[in-house]
Amino acid sequence: MSPEPERYEMLRDVADPVLTFTDVSKRFDDGTVALAGVDLRVASGEFVSVVGPSGCGKSTLLRIASGLSAASGGTALAHTDKLGYVFQDPTLLPWRTVQANVELFAELRGLPKDERRRRADDAIRLVGLGEFARHHPRALSGGMRMRVSLARSLTLQPELFLFDEPFGALDEITRERLNDELQQLFLTQRFTALFVTHSVTEAVFMSTRVVVMSSRPGEVLGDFPVPFEYPRPPRLRFEDDFAHVAGDVSACLRGQRRRAAQTPRNERPVGGIAHR
């Protein structure tokens, strides 16, 4: 669990960029400015979380990255078209079984039946829902639906995975379990991730790097490398080093920029999370 900041700095500077935002701004038709001059570079193999207050344009950032929306200014460039996109709502089609839902994207992309079946089987197994392949979504819990949503995107073997607060609507226990599972997928499936969340803990736990955005119009306030090795055990969330990083991130989020931890480490409450 020793911090290794250099390693990730290196990764970020040297590796291939998957997503490059240069001075990206977004103004909606009604005059709302959602993003003001966002610079962001995501390199291959990174897991970058974006945290920021509600309405800071985090979702807009993802929509622009995916090409669903166009930037009003600056350039946004995704260097791959193999995109995964997961919303807070699992967005499953209720009339399709789990199997058919997972096959959907491959189907829309025109993959042959055998191939999409094989990929869906693999993806469903990967998220641990093998026994539920024939169920309809309404028979599943919120956490299971989210797993189906992940599996559906995995079938296309995305190089860049966009997550828009995927676990925001789940209870804490389910959320932490899915954090672990997603981390596992990140390690085995080797995608690059841009992960939007409200939770500093989740952001720090998952990511190689956390980007903090300001309230609207959103811009990048801070950029924090997270120096913990993968795989990260669940108890990492309660360790001092973790609290230290989380504390820096939440201080920045509160508009204080980067700062040193003010509380001596031995005085932090056990299991306390610094962003309170």
Add this chain to the structure above:
Amino acid sequence: MSVETDITGPNDATLPGSIPATPRLAPFGRRRRLSSWGPPLAVLLAVIGVWYGVSYLLLDDDRRFLLPPPHKVIQVGLLDRDNLVDLLDALWLSTRVAFVGLAAAIVIGMALAIAMSQRRWIEQSIYPYAVMTQTIPVLAMVPLFGLWFGYSFTSRTLVVVIFAIFPIVANTLFGLQSVQQEHHDLFTLHGANWFTRLRKLQFPAALPSIFTGLRIAAGLAVIGAIVGDFFFRQGEPGIGILIDRYQSRLQSEQMLAAIILSSLLGIIVFWFFGFLARRVVGSWHESAGGPGG
């Protein structure tokens, strides 16, 4: 209301303080059937009771023709061979009119709704006229159709189409437009064209409300078929013309039999579409349950 929610009917009552004799779940299937058939059956018996009451207690012998008792209606209207043949012939004609008209209304109505869902300007140009089919007094126009198209099958079918088309257009359109933005985004992201989007996203999403529309339209189609030929008063007799004829001859038994048969036809088509809805969307949509479909 779904049938499943009420598994304990009045016959489940146990004496206060007594222990239920059987475990609650054991006769589940039978009790559920009883509790869903029981109440409507009780209402039917009550209605028949009131009917007899009015017929025998309220009406004198010479005025009993106003409401002949139920057994007379069955005897004269349904068990008399000649009357029954007349009734069934007329019913068969009206049923055909209702079905052909309903089929036409479904095809035209859904095509319109699909076109309206694709382009905003199409919706804006057509919707007011779809609403008009509900607001113009169709009955007043029925004689006009007679003049224009004759009193045959075609103009009767046309009346049915006008009666039945609006709920199909409105409900199909509502369903097609009810798709979440995120679902649309996913289809956009994976390069779906409008037809794929319609076939794999909008249409299935619309099915529950399409069935709601179909059920309403089916009932209206039966009414349209009967009312249409009631007002034509010409041509081959459907059930409407027959009712008109019985009325003018004061044949109340036959008239009531005709009314009962045509009500049954309406109930059957309503039930049929409820059944179809449960078969098609029941596995994934909660609206498909409920008594009577």
